[in-house]
Amino acid sequence: MFGLTRARTAAPLVAAAAAASALTAAPPAVAAPQPIVGGTTTTTTDYPFVMQITDASGNQFCGGTLVAADKVVTAAHCMAGESTGGVRVVGGRTYLDGTNGTVSKVSKIWINPDYTDAANGDDVAVLTLSTSMPYTPAAYVSSSQTDVYAAGTTARILGWGTTSENGSSSNQLRTATVPVVADSSCKSSYGSDFVQTDMVCAGYTSGGVDTCQGDSGGPLLIGGVLAGITSWGEGCAEAGYPGVYTRLATFSDLVTAQVHS
Numbered sequence: 001m002f003g004l005t006r007a008r009t010a011a012p013l014v015a016a017a018a019a020a021s022a023l024t025a026a027p028p029a030v031a032a033p034q035p036i037v038g039g040t041t042t043t044t045t046d047y048p049f050v051m052q053i054t055d056a057s058g059n060q061f062c063g064g065t066l067v068a069a070d071k072v073v074t075a076a077h078c079m080a081g082e083s084t085g086g087v088r089v090v091g092g093r094t095y096l097d098g099t100n101g102t103v104s105k106v107s108k109i110w111i112n113p114d115y116t117d118a119a120n121g122d123d124v125a126v127l128t129l130s131t132s133m134p135y136t137p138a139a140y141v142s143s144s145q146t147d148v149y150a151a152g153t154t155a156r157i158l159g160w161g162t163t164s165e166n167g168s169s170s171n172q173l174r175t176a177t178v179p180v181v182a183d184s185s186c187k188s189s190y191g192s193d194f195v196q197t198d199m200v201c202a203g204y205t206s207g208g209v210d211t212c213q214g215d216s217g218g219p220l221l222i223g224g225v226l227a228g229i230t231s232w233g234e235g236c237a238e239a240g241y242p243g244v245y246t247r248l249a250t251f252s253d254l255v256t257a258q259v260h261s
């Protein structure tokens with residue numbers, strides 16, 4: 001395992017981030033705290049399909065993407081151990097401490113039945129909302145759209161996660177762009193933890209821009225279309241260790257079956 005951490009509740013998120021750093025030969029913390037890690041602030045007006053996933057008390061612990069008025073794609077590792085009563089989805093809320101937007105309960109949590117651990121792949125879940133979201137959903141890749149993962153393609157990441165490896169979450173939604181990394185290169189970084197059929201890597205060779213703890217479950221967009229789900233990585237934004245995302249095309253038909261269920 002390469003410092004895989006989970007963020008299933010707000011408090012364990014902090015503990016998990018600390019545990020991840022303890023496992024890592026941490027580079028000197030020279031970089032100024034930055035968004036996602038490296039990036040800029042944005043809003044849910046610009047990205048209306050980006051959802052906060054919170055516990056019943058409203059503490060955000062993961063992201064998600066609205067793909068239909070009442071369906072949200074997120075990571076399986078975000079939902080493992082959760083029950084419908086303990087989860088809320090919040091749309092149209094740019095700030096973690098905001099009170100605007102739409103809060104929905106969850107009537108069903110579908111976790112990919114093959115999921116065991118993010119490092120084994122299969123990291124996809126679909127939530128059915130009790131209240132439809134009045135926001136434009138995102139399109140997602142079809143099973144045949146494998147071309148979007150060509151190395152060097154620009155991808156967009158979004159979330160409220162920590163702005164550095166040991167940092168705190170961002171109150172405002174952040175975004176950044178990162179290039180898709182060749183599968184061969186990601187395999188060199190992560191060895192057998194990189195499951196090529198189920199995962200795609202994105203980031204700069206030199207690091208500096210990445211998703212981080214609390215961004216999990218949120219979108220990786222390619223050409224404006226949902227193509228990946230924030231899943232795991234060694235630390236955050238470290239040189240030679242890109243972020244690892246669920247390769248959504250592999251799971252597109254499974255997701256569609258849930259969206260239409």
Ligand code: ARG
Pocket residue numbers: 004005006007161210211212213214215216217230231232233234235236237242243244
């Ligand atoms: N597992 C993390 C979460 O639960 C996401 C980590 C992404 N890490 C990375 N280096 N890109 O929020």
